[in-house]
Amino acid sequence: MTASVFLSERLLFTPATPDADAIPTIFAFPNEYSVGITSLGYQVVWATLAMRSDVQVSRLFTDTHEHLPRNPELVGFSMSWELDYVNILQLLEFLKIPIRASARSDKDPLIFGGGPVLTANPEPFADFFDVILLGDGENLLGNFIEAYQDVRYCERLPQLRRLAQVPGVYVPSLYQVEYESGFIKSIEPIDGEIPSLVEKQTYRGNVLSASTVVTPQAAWENIYMVEVVRSCPEMCRFCLASYLTLPFRTASLEDSLIPAIERGLTVTDRIGLLGASVTQHPEFDTLLDYIIQPKYDGVRLSIASVRTNTVTVKLAKILAQRDTRSLTIAVESGSPRLRQFINKKLNNDEIIQAAVNALAGGLSNLKLYGMVGIPSEEPADLEQTVAMMREIKKAAPGLRLTMGCSTFVPKAHTPFQWFGVNPQAEKRLKWLQKQLSSQGIEFRPESYNWSVIQALLSRGDRRLSHLLELTRHYGDSQGSYRRAFKELRGTLPDLDFYVHTNWSTDLVLPWSHLQGPIPQATLQKHLASATG
Numbered sequence: 001m002t003a004s005v006f007l008s009e010r011l012l013f014t015p016a017t018p019d020a021d022a023i024p025t026i027f028a029f030p031n032e033y034s035v036g037i038t039s040l041g042y043q044v045v046w047a048t049l050a051m052r053s054d055v056q057v058s059r060l061f062t063d064t065h066e067h068l069p070r071n072p073e074l075v076g077f078s079m080s081w082e083l084d085y086v087n088i089l090q091l092l093e094f095l096k097i098p099i100r101a102s103a104r105s106d107k108d109p110l111i112f113g114g115g116p117v118l119t120a121n122p123e124p125f126a127d128f129f130d131v132i133l134l135g136d137g138e139n140l141l142g143n144f145i146e147a148y149q150d151v152r153y154c155e156r157l158p159q160l161r162r163l164a165q166v167p168g169v170y171v172p173s174l175y176q177v178e179y180e181s182g183f184i185k186s187i188e189p190i191d192g193e194i195p196s197l198v199e200k201q202t203y204r205g206n207v208l209s210a211s212t213v214v215t216p217q218a219a220w221e222n223i224y225m226v227e228v229v230r231s232c233p234e235m236c237r238f239c240l241a242s243y244l245t246l247p248f249r250t251a252s253l254e255d256s257l258i259p260a261i262e263r264g265l266t267v268t269d270r271i272g273l274l275g276a277s278v279t280q281h282p283e284f285d286t287l288l289d290y291i292i293q294p295k296y297d298g299v300r301l302s303i304a305s306v307r308t309n310t311v312t313v314k315l316a317k318i319l320a321q322r323d324t325r326s327l328t329i330a331v332e333s334g335s336p337r338l339r340q341f342i343n344k345k346l347n348n349d350e351i352i353q354a355a356v357n358a359l360a361g362g363l364s365n366l367k368l369y370g371m372v373g374i375p376s377e378e379p380a381d382l383e384q385t386v387a388m389m390r391e392i393k394k395a396a397p398g399l400r401l402t403m404g405c406s407t408f409v410p411k412a413h414t415p416f417q418w419f420g421v422n423p424q425a426e427k428r429l430k431w432l433q434k435q436l437s438s439q440g441i442e443f444r445p446e447s448y449n450w451s452v453i454q455a456l457l458s459r460g461d462r463r464l465s466h467l468l469e470l471t472r473h474y475g476d477s478q479g480s481y482r483r484a485f486k487e488l489r490g491t492l493p494d495l496d497f498y499v500h501t502n503w504s505t506d507l508v509l510p511w512s513h514l515q516g517p518i519p520q521a522t523l524q525k526h527l528a529s530a531t532g
């Protein structure tokens with residue numbers, strides 16, 4: 001892809017003219033341009049940097065880049081998918097920067113990273129970064145740049161020590177991990193001047209993010225994205241999208257959403273409403289009424305996530321009129337007992353009603369999102385899922401039903417972080433496939449092997465960095481990871497420990513020095529209320 005791709009962009013902000021001594025910075029998305037430019041987080045951080053006159057920022061993707069500075073001082077990565085670490089290492093090599101932080105010298109730039117993957121558990125990737133920004137970027141990014149300005153001309157170690165004082169800035173090399181009998185014994189700062197806990201930052205304003213650029217080259221062509229809510233108040237016990245980003249915050253209709261949508265509609269007719277739980281915005285109905293005004297007749301509307309019991313006929317009608325034919329709802333399971341176990345406050349009648357409403361509103365497809373291998377799941381729970389799908393089919397004849405299904409993967413900072421992946425999950429996916437296909441319901445399982453690798457990375461510690469360096473040369477299959485584990489035998493626990501073992505709540509977690517929104521002791525209580 002050539003750099004001309006940038007010519008199709010329509011910017012919704014005014015970049016600053018960089019000062020003569022602006023910090024030469026590269027801000028990368030470790031994937032292709034079409035993917036990176038569809039990430040609202042990446043867009044917003046890039047625009048924030050570009051609007052500062054003390055920073056001169058250039059963008060880098062795996063298939064294209066802007067003009068890059070010869071000697072960058074800062075190189076940042078926005079990480080949204082775990083497996084993109086392969087591309088981070090490749091881009092570092094492309095920039096001729098050592099991939100391990102410990103091998104970098106004063107002449108190398110500082111490598112910083114942020115985004116959902118690194119905020120949840122940065123440890124498997126910690127050795128590749130000098131600095132990791134934990135949490136919401138709104139204030140954190142500016143604080144980081146300003147602290148860097150203070151120490152810009154210092155040597156690397158004093159720079160890092162100063163940056164570590166900024167709340168939310170994590171400098172992995174300033175923390176020492178000790179192991180005992182294969183387990184983590186302690187994670188401590190190297191001395192008393194470095195904070196012992198790094199706290200994830202939470203932005204508390206009521207103006208949330210919106211696209212800073214619209215382009216036909218994005219994966220969602222010409223989409224203008226508006227963040228309606230941040231986090232989700234439901235707190236399903238496995239859910240990273242809720243637990244990692246609490247508290248639930250909503251964008252103000254007058255100060256955030258309506259001005260953002262009006263701005264977006266000057267350059268495109270496609271709006272995407274984003275957030276873990278969009279329909280839970282307290283003024284969602286008013287927002288819909290605003291969008292369905294006759295003057296916006298041609299506007300195409302997509303909604304990222306709809307809570308099942310908020311699927312009304314009105315919502316379905318609006319979506320159907322606005323170029324959306326299908327709706328996705330996350331039900332997790334057809335078993336009321338399991339839903340209670342995960343704290344999903346939803347009953348089967350509400351799920352069936354959502355399907356009836358979707359059909360009545362004119363939608364033609366409904367996708368239900370489920371999960372197998374939920375802790376405590378028994379085969380009888382799966383039978384209930386099949387029975388529920390049968391009932392939905394009967395209640396909403398003509399509605400095309402699809403079931404997407406993943407495997408439960410433990411995530412850091414959630415009450416289910418201590419549970420392993422159920423090795424029966426693969427068989428259970430196949431069983432569901434057989435049962436549902438025979439009823440004419442399309443079943444789309446997510447790869448079980450991919451879930452295993454996701455679990456490895458989501459509960460991994462620093463010892464995995466050597467493994468990740470090896471696997472990237474072996475290809476991204478589960479076999480590659482097993483091969484690398486074999487090669488490194490004796491230096492780290494086996495794959496089963498990271499992925500399948502139910503961890504004791506007494507273990508020192510790889511992220512125990514990183515403070516999420518909910519303290520570990522409270523997460524244990526939330527776990528106990530499921531199992532108790």
Ligand code: SF4
Nearest residue numbers: 232234235236239242
């Ligand atoms: S409702 Fe959805 S987004 Fe909210 S906590 Fe549950 S799974 Fe997460």
